[in-house]
Amino acid sequence: MSLYAVVDPATGEVVREYPTATDAQIEDALAAAARAFGEWSKSTTVAQRADLIRKVAALHTERKEELAKIIQREMGKPLDQSIGEVEFSAAIYEFYADNAEKFLADEKIDLLEGEGSAEIRRSAVGVLIGIMPWNYPYYQVARFAGPNLVLGNTIVLKHAPQCPESAAALQQIFLDAGYPEGAYVNVYATNEQIAEAIADPRVQGVSLTGSERAGAAVAEIAGRNLKKVVLELGGSDPFIVLSAADLDATVEAAVDGRFENTGQACNAAKRIIVVEDLYDEFVDKFTAKVLAKADGLAPLSSVAAAERLDEQVKRVVADGATLTTDGERNGAFFPPGVLTGVSPDSPSAKEELFGPVATVYKVADEDAAVELANDTPFGLGSYVFTTDPEQAKRVADRIEAGMVFVNAVGAEGAELPFGGVKRSGFGRELGRFGIDEFVNKKLVRIAG
Numbered sequence: 001m002s003l004y005a006v007v008d009p010a011t012g013e014v015v016r017e018y019p020t021a022t023d024a025q026i027e028d029a030l031a032a033a034a035r036a037f038g039e040w041s042k043s044t045t046v047a048q049r050a051d052l053i054r055k056v057a058a059l060h061t062e063r064k065e066e067l068a069k070i071i072q073r074e075m076g077k078p079l080d081q082s083i084g085e086v087e088f089s090a091a092i093y094e095f096y097a098d099n100a101e102k103f104l105a106d107e108k109i110d111l112l113e114g115e116g117s118a119e120i121r122r123s124a125v126g127v128l129i130g131i132m133p134w135n136y137p138y139y140q141v142a143r144f145a146g147p148n149l150v151l152g153n154t155i156v157l158k159h160a161p162q163c164p165e166s167a168a169a170l171q172q173i174f175l176d177a178g179y180p181e182g183a184y185v186n187v188y189a190t191n192e193q194i195a196e197a198i199a200d201p202r203v204q205g206v207s208l209t210g211s212e213r214a215g216a217a218v219a220e221i222a223g224r225n226l227k228k229v230v231l232e233l234g235g236s237d238p239f240i241v242l243s244a245a246d247l248d249a250t251v252e253a254a255v256d257g258r259f260e261n262t263g264q265a266c267n268a269a270k271r272i273i274v275v276e277d278l279y280d281e282f283v284d285k286f287t288a289k290v291l292a293k294a295d296g297l298a299p300l301s302s303v304a305a306a307e308r309l310d311e312q313v314k315r316v317v318a319d320g321a322t323l324t325t326d327g328e329r330n331g332a333f334f335p336p337g338v339l340t341g342v343s344p345d346s347p348s349a350k351e352e353l354f355g356p357v358a359t360v361y362k363v364a365d366e367d368a369a370v371e372l373a374n375d376t377p378f379g380l381g382s383y384v385f386t387t388d389p390e391q392a393k394r395v396a397d398r399i400e401a402g403m404v405f406v407n408a409v410g411a412e413g414a415e416l417p418f419g420g421v422k423r424s425g426f427g428r429e430l431g432r433f434g435i436d437e438f439v440n441k442k443l444v445r446i447a448g
Contacts, residue, residue, distance in 0.1 A: 004164040004188045009076040009299040009332040018164040021188045026197060032182030033127040033154040034202040040180045041124055041152035046104050049150050050097045055177035056146075057093035060086050060138070063173070070166045071137045075301040076332065077261060088414075089142035095414035096435065100150040103432045115448020123440045124152030125228075126204035129197055131218065133210045134160035134301055135264045141170055143418065144207050145184060147435035153204075154182060156197065158189045162302065191217075199225045205438045208232070209266075212423055230427030230437050232266065232419060234352045235380030238373035239269035239409075240395065241278060242366060242386040250385050251285045254358075255293070257383060257409035259336070262298045263356040264305075266424075267381035269409065270353055272360040273369050279362040287338045290358060291326050299332035300355055306334045309355040312348065313337070316359075319346040323357075344375055352378065366395060374400045380420035383409060402428075 001007075002017035021029075060067065068082035077085070109118040130144045137159065145155055159167035171186040189197070198206050198221045205228035208218045215231040222229045239257055244250040257269030274282045300306045310329050316339055317323050325337030336356040342349050344361070353359070363369045373382060381403040384395050396404040402420035405411050412418065412430075419428040427437050 003190065004161050006074050006165050007162065007302065008073050009302050012303065012331060015073055016165065018168075018188055020190060021193065023193065026187060026189055026193050029156050029182075029185040029187050030127065030197060030200055030202055033156050033185055034182075036180055036182030037124070037126050037152075037154045040183055041154060044152070046101050046150065046152075049152060050100045052178055053093050053100075053146060053150050054097035056173055057090040057097065059173045059177055060090035060093065063169075064090075067138065067166070067169055070169055071163070074137065074163050074166060075134050076299040078298045081261060085136055085139050089138040092139070092142040092414045092430065093146045096146045096150045099432070100147075100435070103435050104151065109443075116446045117448075118443065118445040121442045121444055122151070122436075123442060124148075125438055125440050126153060127202050128153050128155050128438055129194065129203055129206040130155055130157045131194065131206065131208040131210065131214070132157065132159045132163075134162050135261060135266075137163045137166040138170070140209050143429040143434065144209075145174075147429075148438055149179075149183065151435055151439060153438055155184045156203075157184065157186050158194050159186065164188060195221050198222055198227060203227065205229065207427075207429075207438075215425060228438060230419075230429070231425030232427075232429065233380075233423060233425040234378055235266045235268070235420065235424050236270045236350075236352050236376045236378045237267055237381045237383065237401070238369075238376075238399070239272045239383040240369045240373055240385065241272070241274040241282060242369065242384070242391060242395070243275075243388060244278065244385060245387050247278065247281060248285065251282060251289060253383075253385065253409045254286055255289045258358045259290075259293060259356055260410065262300060263358075264301060264354050267403070267412075267418075269383050270359065271373075271376075272358055273363055273372055274360065275366075275369065276362050276364055279360075283338070283340065283360055286358070286360065287324055290336045290338050290356075291324070293336045293356070294326055297333070297336060297356060300334050301332070303332045305354065306332045309334055309353060309357065312351055312353055313339070313357055316342060316346070316348040319343060319348050321346075321348075321359075325357075344372060350377060366391065370395060370398045374398075377423040378420070379422035380424035381405065 004018040006015040064086040107120040174184040207230040209232040215233045321342040327335030339359040379401045382401040417428040417431040417433040
């Protein structure tokens, strides 16, 4: 089977295969992107580029049903969530269309001494490579492409091998919106071809969303060649329950936070940490809701993903944990489950579980909750549920993560920066910070 292929995880059917790019095609893509930067980017204004990205948003909205069905075939996402992803992607493009001129406006600097003026002028840096994952085929691209195309950077995009159809659909959207050849180029590249492309002197930066291993490999190549990198990697986000006026609502939030996209989200609530006076009641309610999700649960992205999760869960149980579930893996379908009694000292406790399995821990108090929340190599997102506003602020300050959501899940927005610390990567996407990563902040100092 070809490296790039659509394999329906629900049936295992190979829907369509796509040919891997030749070296000549990769060279053509880089040359076109460099040419577009020298011609299109240099000759257009921010306002003109904002108009183009607004057309991309409109085309997402116009084609949302078709686009949603594509990723349902590719990686098994339920249709309603697939449509939601397309709509969120459109909102991201619209956000940058609305705000690009403000975000990229010249910024005056007050001089400490001397006459004249000084200001920062923001401009594009050149060709960027984007390496995208399979779990959010449109949203991940929007986070990267939206701000950078408005800025004037040009993009060579390598999507996940199991997402070639959505990759082609996105390429068509950018062409139909009016982008010139080379402004956005999709390539069905191998890892080796992308490694060589990162080192190419025409490329000025690379953004990757994916695994730790992939992030480390890309960062090594980029560092060796002095290229800017943005990495959004794994997560093992804590969901801390310290108090609750409505425990049922908190349990529902925990279920939603864990099971969106069948649990295949980097910033899912993967470790549920509950204070001991709420623990027993919480676990009973939470487990009942989790097991009830067995009917109608979508498949994981592939059989391989389900097999990998199965191996991880078995290791956790072998280390002494208890798994409560109702069923067994069937191909790419994985039964929802709850792990309790996991020792924080177990090597398995440090792994990211990518699927419909939640781990619940019992802690004595706030201090113990924060200590456990931070006891992970990851630092992407986190969730804090409490009825005490001062406690919420205090705990938010103590958590080692790039994002903290208080009494809310699913509260991400186009205007809110997304990213992590520690082994979850570095750099930010979305909001005004997302447009400020691959930019030349040029100082212009004029003497009086």
